[in-house]
Structure formats: structure tokens, C-alpha cells
Amino acid sequence: MLPVNLITELQQAFPSDRFYTDPVDCYSYAYDNSRKIFPPDAVLFPLTTQEVCHIISLCNRYHVPIIPRGRGTGTAGGSLPEFGGIALSMERMLNIISVDPANRVIVAEPGVLNQTVQDAAKPHGFFWPPDPSSAHFSSIGGNIATSAGGPHAVKYGTTREHVLGLKAVTGTGDLITTGCYTTKGVVGYDLTRLLIGSEGTLAVITEATLKLTALPVTVTGITAHFSDLSSCTKAIVNVMALPQLPSALEFLDAGSLNLIRGRYPDMLPLNTHAMLMIEVDGFSEDITSSIAATLDACHTDGLIHAQQANDTTALWQARKALSPLLKEIAPKKINEDVVVPVDTLPQFLKGLTSLSAHYNLHNVNFGHAGNGNIHVNLLINPDDVEEVARAERCLDEIFDLVIKLRGTLSGEHGIGSEKRAFVSKEIDSVTLNLMRNIKKLFDPNDILNPGKLFPP
Template sequence: MNESPPSLSPAQLKVLHKLFPGEDLLIHPADTLAYSYDNSQRQSLPAAVLFPREEEQIQALLEHCNEWQLPLACRGRGTGTTGASIPPAGGLALSLERMQRILEIDPANRLARVQPGVTNHELQQAAAREGFFWPPDPTSAAVCTVGGNLACNAAGPRAVKYGTCRENTLGLHAVSGSGALLRTGVRTTKGVVGYDLTRLIVGSEGTLAIITEATLKLTPLPEARRTLQATYKDVHSAAAAVSAIMAQPVIPSALEFMDAQALAMVRSYSDPGIAEGAGALLMIELEENAVAIDAAAARLATVAGNEGCIDVAIASSQEQVQALWRTRKSLSPALRNVAPRKINEDVVVPVSHIPRLIDGLTRLADKHHITIVNFGHAGNGNIHVNLLIDPDDPAQMKAADACLDEVFDLVLGLGGTLSGEHGIGLVKREFVSREIDNPTLGLMRQIKDVFDPRNLLNPGKTLP
């Protein structure tokens, strides 16, 4: 056996080895290193990494952690960008990746029951075999876990029509910080008995309870899909189109936005076939029944073709669909080409305020001499603000901090919120008090105390 880090006593190690035998316990720093960071690029080495397979193991572990006053953080595949899954220094990392069973797909009642380590992609494949899907579809869907999606209420483009994790989760099994096994929610789409603890735990970033099982609401797969791409002379014209699209009865399943800076980045990386004069772009995806799809697409094309619109294209084949999406999919590699690091914030403003947000961000970019690229889910005002920086340039890093501070003030001044789907974690924690007043934060801290009286679950995250 490898020597244990000094924060774990031999007696504690003996208990952990019994509870997590064989390969389900890692204690050597060379092994635990991979679980010390996530996509936020922050890092903290845990004393041990544990891989539960059953919820009873988690319940027993929490009982011991309360006795030892030993903190822990749970994680899926580490795709989060806010540091929410970073383990407490000298504490435990609880990786749920081996709780990966799909327990039930129930087409008759349009639901699925899964363990938290099931990936979003695995769930989608299982549901699709029965003619259904689970609406949350974050960019990292191929590898991110359902538990991680629920922890930060990750959603993705489809949220504009189908809602987020909160709207698509019926119930949970979870273990509180005190070790209590909780059952929340229902198996039905209606139910008002007791407080809605399901929606409270979803999005709490593992600070209230550890999710061990989820009952999820499934949606029938659409019969037909159409993809549209609209280009505009400026962001104001594009934003006016977004407002008009969201005000009519045909709701798109995705409504994605790219500003002029994003289009310029893509042009520097590849030829997207976008007119040089384009100052903004909308990608519009529509899902309907086969009979209505063409009329619905034509209606959306008409609404999108407002004053300032340069062109609206409707794909009529899969090849054309891929060609239209090429611009959006070229953006991430283009950003990596331009700057060694990006700070990616997922702010949200009312849809009608998108032009004011982009104008404000342009002013901040000029003021702080930082390139800012904006894209995201325009249908619900969820814009991904990307500050492109060189981490080896101290002056630029200092400017980025000052710029980010003003970005958040801008967003809140427009009636927006600091995060739409990435969560708070460590990265945004100290900005939360700008959005939430002291009485409300006090109530949230009391709720945290009830669920986790010894502050063992993901301490130092989410609340300032």
C-alpha cells in the first residue's frame, strides 16, 4: 500500500479501504492528481479519491466524515468551468463516474431513472431507442454526466424551447451533509405535496446534498427538423429579430447568436461563407411534426428577415445543415488559435437588452485593451462572454480582472444574472452578493446549515 497523505490517519484509511475496496480508493498523489482540477484550470490536491457504486456507501461515508469533520466535493467528469468540483485541500474527492447505471426507461410514463455517473450521451442513446430524448444538451454532452448537469443546472441550446434541468427533473435520491438519505419529487408531471426540494437541490452544485439517483422527464423525439441561418448588418438588427422570433407561436428549439468579433475570429480560421458586411449571425433550429415543419420554417424565415437582415437561408439537406452549422462549430478552434487562454462567462440578460450588453462589452474591450468575443443562446438571453488573454502577461491578467468586474456590473445593471448554466463554484462566488441581497443570502446560508450542518459538502463554493 502507498503511504497516505498526512491528513488521513491510519484509522481513517482503514475505514475507507473497507468501505471502498480495491480500485475504488486512490490515495497516492500521482493517482489523485487527475481529480484535483476541472475545466476551470483551478487545482487542489485531495487526500483521497473515492469511487462509490451504491448510495449506501455515500451515506456511510458521510457519517464518518461528520465524525472526522472531513470535507469532500463530488464530481462527474470535471467538465465544469467554475471550479465547483475542485476538492477541498486535504479533503476527499468523491467521483460518481462508476455509478453509471440506467435503471429504467419508461416510455409509457415518459420518464427515465438513472444514476449520476451516466453520461448525457448515454442517456440520450437509451432514450432514443424508445423514441424519446432528455432536453438538456450542453456542449460537453458526449462526456459530461447527468449528475454534473443537475448539479449546475446545465442546459444548452434546447433550453429555449424545452427548459433546463429543473424543468426536466421529476425527483431525486440524495444524501445530505448529515448523512440522511433523501427522497424528493414524484414520478408524475404534477405534484404539490410538500416543498419542492428537487428544484432546490438541482443547481446547488453539491453544496446541499449528493445526488445518487434522478427521475427525469423525457420528451418525444421530433418528427422533423429544419435549420436556418440568418445574417445581419449589426447586433441591433439581430437582437430585434430574436425578440420578434420569441414573440410568435413557433418556438425554435435552438436560437444561437454570434457577434461581429466572433465572425471575424472564424474568418481568420476558415472560410465560413459569410458575407463580409455581416455584423451578427443567428443559427435557428426548428423541431415540429412532419406536416407543419415547412410552413413553420417559412414563418420563422419571414420573421427573421427584419430590417437590417442581409440573408436568411433554410437548409434543405443534411449537407446544407452541416454547411450552415460550420460557422458556429469553427468558433471554438478559432478562439484557441487566437489566444492561449479564454475567460468564458455565461451571463444572461433580458432578450431585448442584448444590444446594450454587446455595446457595453465593446466599450469595455476598448477600455481595457482586451479582445472580447460573444456568442451563445440568444433565445433566452444567455450570452457567453469570452475574454481572450495571455496568462503569461501580468498586465493583461490585471486588466482582465478589472474588465470582468465591470462586465458583471454591466450585466446586473441590465437586469441580468451572473450565470445561466455554468454555475458559480469558486470563480464567481465573490460576485454573488452583488446580485443577491443580504437577507436572501442569510436565508440561503440557513438552508445550507439544515442540509449540511458541519459544512462538509463542497465548502467555500457558491455562497460568498
């Protein structure tokens, strides 16, 4: 329950269509793509940075939790109001403040969709590289909060590499400005990169200066089909060792391919048990040599065939449909986005196969193999208590394997509430305590997205 005085002050500052208190109205903001439900006590829709400052100042005074939120596409429970409080929806801060081709910059508010940024940049010959599968309906604020990636991160990097500066409001209601407008700048601590990926626990982003990249002149695709997983993973290592870096390198295992066959029966050969979707971009004169080198790198013992595919639209649609397809066939999936060094992928995927067999679990794996970023999906029946327990033990061992291989627990989804119990596997206690102290400096009363990121 919110304090009565806080409700009164907010009602004086915001019209009823931007301040929800009815539980029915608030319910749409009780969940994200993690499928867990925690209803907020209220929802606020700010339109300006000044309003965000006012809201957070009030919540800080009354010690009321405030949970920043984009479009709710996250899978890690990062925007769940676990302790009640106010869901701060940034979805109505929709202004693109400026498009500056000469400096390769777009300045935008956090509610602007990723796709809207792409549409604004394209007429000038540019794009914004972060490309999560939710790009058509996720906001740049959410992309920044989790340092979102996507298929093209193998060449262009994640969100962290494409933000020059931010305006944000701390847990005390103070406005801070980080970074600069130029691609070079070394004045002071790099607070921009600190805020990116902090999942709304340090400050609420209200404006972002985004660094644009020139659209490639030519883009072409390669598909490679393999008879076994081992040959496929060897090809991944070979491709990533080339000087010609692919712009995307996606891996699909046998389970993923069977899902696609179920929806698109004639798309894939039946003898394909692992597959790579590779994209190469650049100047036209360089593409020919890049394709030849990539095709040669795919020639491992189990290669069935590899070929250039100038139109990979259907395949990319099928790849992006994998997560929704998994939800259709399984009552529940444990979906992880772990990352391991590329040269350890053969060892990691072999270990995954062994662990899923040991725990008698159905496992589907796909993902951004060029970064070593594999989406591990354990498909379980949530009503089967024994199977759920097996899955939890299996997941624990999967994370141990990731850390053993010098990997990381999350490449793009973030920690939120789903992975926080495992964070101490990767980060030592001294470093965790330093992070907690940084949180206290930004948010002394722990009102910003409390309970996220850190293990209990």
C-alpha cells in the same frame, strides 16, 4: 492530510482500485475545465447509494471535506478540492435502472452520460432535452448539479424542468428521496428543485428520475447573415416575439465568425459581421408557417440574407467548436455565461462592445440568444499583469450591466469558485443568509464542497 483512522476505515471498506491515495493517481481529479488545480488528498469511487452514505458519514465524523464530481467538464470550478479532502467521483455509478416509455421516464444513476440517456430514449421516440455542448461526455449528475442548459433550452428549458425526483445523501450521511414518479405532485416542499443547481453543496445525488420529451417529427434550420451587430440583435428580439417559438436560436458575433473562418475558410461570407443559427421543430404541417414567420422576423436593415438550411450539421459542429478554438488562440479566456432579458440584448451587446474597447481587451461573444444567454469571452495574456487587472475591472462592470438590465450572472455554468465573489451583486444579504442556513441544515459540518457558491 487525512486522519489516519479515516484512511484505515476507508481501506477496510473499499478496494485499492476504488480508493486512491497516491498523489499521482489523485492528480487527474485536481482540476476541471476552469484550468485551476487543487489536488485532493484522496479519491473514492462509490458504486452504490449505501457506499455513498457510508463515505459521507465517515467524513462527517472526521470533519473531512468531500467534493462530489462528475466528469470534470464544468467551467466554474465547482468540483475543485480547494481545501483538500476527498474527491468523490461518481463516474462508476453507470446503471440505467429503468426505461419507462408509458410514463415517459428514465431512472438512472449519476455517472450515466447525457448521450447514453439520449441513446436509451431514442428507440422509444423520446429524448432528454438538456443538451450542453459537453453532452457526449458529461454526466447527468453533473448536469443536475449545475442545472445545465444548452441551445435547445430556449424552447425546452434547462435541466430543472426535466427532473421529477432524486435520491441524494446529505452532509450527515442520511439518504433522502425528493419529488415523485409522476408529472403532477405537490406533497411537501419542492426539494428536487432545491437540489438541482446546488453544485453538490447540499447533498450528493445517487439516483435521478428524468422526465422525457417526445422527439419532434420535423427539424429544420435557418441561417441569417447580418452586416452589423445592431441589425442582428433587433432580429433576435423580433424572432422571440413570435408565437412560433424556435427550438434553438444561436448568436455569433464578428469575433466568433472570424474564428470559424480560420478553421473552415469557405463556410461563411466575408461580409457577414453577425449571424444567427435558428432551428425550428414540430409537426410537418406547422413547420412551413414557422419558417416563413421566422424569415420575415429576420428582415432588419442590416440583413444580408436569410435562408432555410435543411442540413445545418456543419454549422452546428462549427458552433460547438468555438470554445476549443478560443483556447487554441488565447493563453487565457475569462468565460462568462451571463443572461439578460431578450429585449435588452441590443443594449447589453452594445455595452459589451463599449466596455471591451474602453479596457482595450479582445472580446468574443456567442451563445443562446433565444434565452438572452450570452457567452462572453475576454481573451487575455495571463503573464501581462496590467492586462489581467484591466480584464478584472471590465468583468466587474459587465456584471454590473447585467444586473442593471435585470439579468443573472450565470445561466448554465453555475457559480462554483469562479463567480462566488460576485454573487452579492445579484442576491441580497437577507436572502444569502437564508441560503447559508439551508446549507447548515443539509450539511451542519460544512463538509460537502465547502467554499463554493457563497461569497467569503
